[in-house]
Amino acid sequence: xxxxxxxxxxxxxxxxxxxxxxxxxxxxxxxxxxxxxxxxxxxxxxxxxxxxxxxxxxxxxxxxxxxxxxxxxxxxxxxxxxxxxxxxxxxxxxxxxxxxxxxxxxxxxxxxxxxxxxxxxxxxxxxxxxxxxxxxxxxxxxxxxxxxxxxxxxxxxxxxxxxxxxxxxxxxxxxxxxxxxxxxxxxxxxxxxxxxxxxxxxxxxxxxxxxxxxxxxxxxxxx
Numbered sequence: 001x002x003x004x005x006x007x008x009x010x011x012x013x014x015x016x017x018x019x020x021x022x023x024x025x026x027x028x029x030x031x032x033x034x035x036x037x038x039x040x041x042x043x044x045x046x047x048x049x050x051x052x053x054x055x056x057x058x059x060x061x062x063x064x065x066x067x068x069x070x071x072x073x074x075x076x077x078x079x080x081x082x083x084x085x086x087x088x089x090x091x092x093x094x095x096x097x098x099x100x101x102x103x104x105x106x107x108x109x110x111x112x113x114x115x116x117x118x119x120x121x122x123x124x125x126x127x128x129x130x131x132x133x134x135x136x137x138x139x140x141x142x143x144x145x146x147x148x149x150x151x152x153x154x155x156x157x158x159x160x161x162x163x164x165x166x167x168x169x170x171x172x173x174x175x176x177x178x179x180x181x182x183x184x185x186x187x188x189x190x191x192x193x194x195x196x197x198x199x200x201x202x203x204x205x206x207x208x209x210x211x212x213x214x215x216x217x218x219x220x221x222x223x
Contacts, residue, residue: 079159083166087208090166092156098215099170099204100154106217107176111144113137122217123205129220141183149175149195157201157223161208168215169203171223199223 084090102121109117113134119127137143153173160167176198180189205218 076156076159079161080156080168082161083159083168083208086161086164087166089213090208095168095215096154096156096170099168099202100151100172102204102215102217103151103154103170103172103174103200103202104148107146107148110134111146113143126217126220142188143181145179145181145192146190147177147192149177152197158203164208165205166208167203167205167218169201169219172198172200172202173223174198174200 080092084092106118106121108114109121110130110133115127115131115134118130122130151172151174153171155171157169157171158167159169174197175195177192177195178190179187179192182188199222201221201223202217203219203221204215206212206215
């Protein structure tokens with residue numbers, strides 16, 4: 001009986017030592033300072049490169065789409081970025097291509113006296129001005145035989161976000177051959193052989209909250 005008690009005591013002591021060994025080592029490790037990945041003093045030692053890379057903010061959609069505007073004033077670039085922030089669909093390259101197309105279409109419609117097309121591309125004030133000149137030509141029996149030879153340059157002149165209205169002014173430098181004819185078809189002004197440089201600043205406007213993606217000609221001026 002005494003022998004059995006001694007054996008059981010030895011077994012208990014052995015198990016106790018094993019248990020202390022395991023718990024003691026764990027406790028010692030738990031007391032050690034565990035470095036955190038985002039501690040201010042972390043110098044990157046032992047950092048998972050993949051995890052570190054994932055913490056960098058992804059570039060915004062606007063930053064990915066919008067090129068650096070070379071050769072423009074900071075105020076112009078700031079205006080463009082304000083518009084893009086308010087309207088994620090705004091793309092400066094697509095806008096300039098559209099503005100160039102609109103420039104040709106509006107000039108052609110004005111020269112031909114196509115008021116219906118002008119009504120779709122211009123706001124009320126600009127349309128009224130164009131339409132008044134068209135009616136004046138008709139009353140005088142005059143017609144325009146103008147041609148847009150080429151657009152030499154298309155450049156952002158100014159850009160701003162006024163409330164929820166985006167306004168972008170574009171400078172167009174173009175060569176235009178202009179001829180005015182009387183009611184009998186005789187040339188009374190201009191020549192198709194001599195193109196004249198035209199510098200126009202046209203301002204296009206659009207409500208950034210509108211479902212309609214089209215811009216309207218809001219103002220015209222000479223460059």
